Amino acid sequence: MPAALDNVSSSREVRVYSTSAIPLPQYRLVQLPPDLLALLTDSSSPPPPLVLRSQSLQTPTYLCARDTVFQLREVSQSNALLLLTPDPAADDEVRATPLHGGYIELIPHTPNIDLSFVPYYHGPHSICITPMISLSLAAVAARVPSSRTAFSRAWTQACGVEIDGVTYRLHDQDVVAKLLPMMLTAVQASGLDPCALEASAVAKAVRGDDEPDENDEPDCVVEAILRRFSTTPSAPYKLDTAALARWFGLTVLAEHADHSTDTAAFTNLWIRALPPLLLDSFPDSTPPLSLLAGECVQPTPNTVVYLPSRTLPIEPAARLKRLFSVRTTWPSEELAEFMRDIEPVPSRVDALFTKHARRKVVKGKAFISRR
Structure with missing residues (x-):
């Protein structure tokens, strides 16, 4: 008209x-x-x-x-x-x-990146089995509504790897728990610089003088683990001793997931699980319990309980209710660690505390309790 x-x-x-x-x-x-x-x-x-x-x-x-x-x-x-x-x-x-x-x-929007549709890699023979879903890395990234930076970070944390055009997540028990101690021991025994590592050199050190065969992990698997536990996003990789110690500590603590554990006894088990390469990184060869923030809680000064964030409710109010059932009053910074996966922005975490809990300040330190 x-x-x-x-x-x-x-x-x-x-x-x-x-x-x-x-x-x-x-x-x-x-x-x-x-x-x-x-x-x-x-x-x-x-x-x-x-x-x-x-x-x-x-x-x-x-x-x-x-x-x-x-x-x-x-x-x-x-x-x-x-x-x-x-x-x-x-x-x-x-x-x-x-x-x-x-x-x-x-x-x-801050998305909660879900990579559960990517199949697990259980070892060099598992790639012979056709996974239920076969996607390239580009196809996986296209399915995840996130920024490139956030996806790259999540893919690294998941130990994601692409083998022959198909993506996998390394299985924690079947692959990472088996290969990571071997890698750290080989790095130290071969005199490699833990601040400048190449995947091919680490893979060769793990194999020793043997030629690679079908039972050896491909270099890309070694590199996925290196990337996960390094402070650098690409080669040469610099080992992140804090992240490595945290992984070993949580692995030990998960073995006692069904009950509280004496803090001193757990610390001794943690120290025994650490490879010598990591022990030298901490005063008195004792890693601090604060490395496990967001995955464990101390209901009393002498006990520790495994409480992984992934097992907690996604909805903020329900998550806080669950956390307050374990411990009635939390230091603000410690409770915030249990909220990072659902709200990584600190100011928004504080807003959740204001909305769903009660804050009080004692001698300049903030504490959060049930409303």
């Missing part, structure tokens, strides 16, 4: 028209947050790639950038929206394309 706009130009009237006889493209308006708009318009650096991702038709759609993720939410409005396009055939006319009655809003 013809339409007119008055006072669009001070020098002339611009006629606006639209006709159903002309096929019109479809558009959707997206409202960009200021920080994302600044990245896209910054002339000093190339704009970041933006990707729309959704796991299924029933799940939300996300706009994923390099370091941030936004959930798409449709905002409806009653006002008409028209997209004006100059008509090349007439200087004083523009075409008006009717838009959907609303726009798309971008909500900052």
Whole structure:
């Protein structure tokens, strides 16, 4: 239907028209947050790639950038929206394309990355068995609605590996628990620099003088473990002694998951489980219990209980209720460690405490208790 706009130009009237006889493209308006708009318009650096991702038709759609993720939410409005396009055939006319009655809003989102659909790798012979789902690393990344940075971090923590174009997660007991102590022992015995390790050199040190055979783990498996327990994201790898000690400590503590354990007895077991390469990293060869933050709790000063975050409820109120059932009052920083996997932003963790719990300060130290 013809339409007119008055006072669009001070020098002339611009006629606006639209006709159903002309096929019109479809558009959707997206409202960009200021920080994302600044990245896209910054002339000093190339704009970041933006990707729309959704796991299924029933799940939300996300706009994923390099370091941030936004959930798409449709905002409806009653006002008409028209997209004006100059008509090349007439200087004083523009075409008006009717838009959907609303726009798309971008909500900052911190996704809980789920890689459970990626099958486990149990050893060199397990790749002969066709997994239920066979995806390349690129296909896995495309299915996960997260930023590239967050996905890379989650993939590293999961000991993800791609073998012959198929992705796997290294099984903790069948692969990591078996290979990691061998790797650390081989690094020390071979005189390799733990601050500058190459996967091929570590794999060769594990094999000794033997030639590789079908029973040996491929270099990419060794590299996945190195990457998981290093402070550097790529080679040369620098071993993260704190992360390694934490892994050994949690492995020992998990063996006593069904009951509380005497703290001194557990510490002795932990020390015995650590390879010599790690013991030298701690004063008196004793790792501090604080390395296990977010995975264990001390109901009393002399006892410790295994409490992995992955076994706790995802909903914040339910998680806090479960934590308060174990311990009635928590130091704020210690309780926050149990919330990192569902809310990594510290200010938002504090907001959850304010909403679902009670805070008090004693001698300058904050404590959180049940509301």
